[in-house]
Amino acid sequence: MLEPKVQDTRWQILLCLKKSAGMTVNQLANTLGLSSMGVRQHLAILGRDNMVGYDWERRDRGRPRYVYKITEAADKLFTKHYLLTSIEILDAIHDLYGPEAVEQVFRKRMENRIEEYSSRVNGENLAEKVIELTRIRDEQGYLSEFEETKDFFMLKEYSCPNVQISNKYPQVCEYELELLRRLLNTEVINECAVKDGTHFGVHRIMKY
Template sequence: MKQVNGLSTRETILHLLKTNGELSAKDLTEQLGLTGMAVRRHLESFESSGWITQRSIKQAMGRPTALYSLTEHAEHYFPKKYNSLTLDLLGELGQESGDEMVNLLFDRRKESMLSKYAPAMENKALADKVAALAQIQNDNGYMVQWEQESEDEFVLKEHNCPIADVANAYGHACNCELQLFRSLLNADVSRTECLAKGDRRCEYRIKKTV
């Protein structure tokens, strides 16, 4: 069976589709050395998860053939080096213009995000604002959970940080996130745990302002 660097069958299918663009179930069966039923079972699983899609092409004789390809959702499986590029660019900016310019860049990003998300917070109770913020952060890959501890107190937990490498190198990025939360929620927000400081997650305590 053809595999890529000892990957599992499912991972090998993804790599084959990535490198070939489109493949039929027959193509995959021949390359993997599996039964057609086994390959179709994997393909059905990927389709139901939204990782692959199919299109039919007519044949000169017989039934149409389904060709499978990856969806945009599947691209998240493959490693990206965006953080490395970002760190390189920030490093160059720091050398050219100083750390103050780097911090200004983070400040401008915070203001841009505030303008983008502030409308979703208008005329909402604090609980609804926290729920909206959690959804925003989840959409951005932070794996958020939140809970209400009392009428005016909440906890928001981020179990993942998509910009962890940047945050580890530039603490001002974390400061800007805290300031952003305070502005969006119009509440007293404190960070009690931080991934960039070695904690298991980023945890925020949120209290209604008096």
């Protein structure tokens, strides 16, 4: 995905926080290979810029600890800047031509992306296809990764470029799901989504 103009280490901190429900200074330091003092310095700057906030986490023993999380302002860094314009265009299409015209836009967008990505998602087996699809989704800003189990692949996405669109036009999620099914030629089940308030979305990609 495209990185905004944030200093590299602080961007890595934001990435870690985006992929989690919150992290402590020590957790960030261990993950990034930094000193606790260094992490605190970066968090102070991110806090000043309204990029991170924190909650108190109470423990059975010892003092409560800070758990850092990204703010709404930081979360917007993971969303493509053209989203608001896209929503305005969809609104105009809806007002001028009706809801079916919006459906046609989503359908055409899906077909175009299938045509564009089919040449890349062409592995000899499902695993190869999932690897390439995950790479494509990551390029699109989904912060994607996958895990493999005996019966399915689990595609996890920590960001969703469509989340603002889906708030007004939820059918975009169905077209995204159909896109995955057709590219992978297998059943794909959505288990949870970023728009539902979870810190990541999950697609279950069946092996049968």
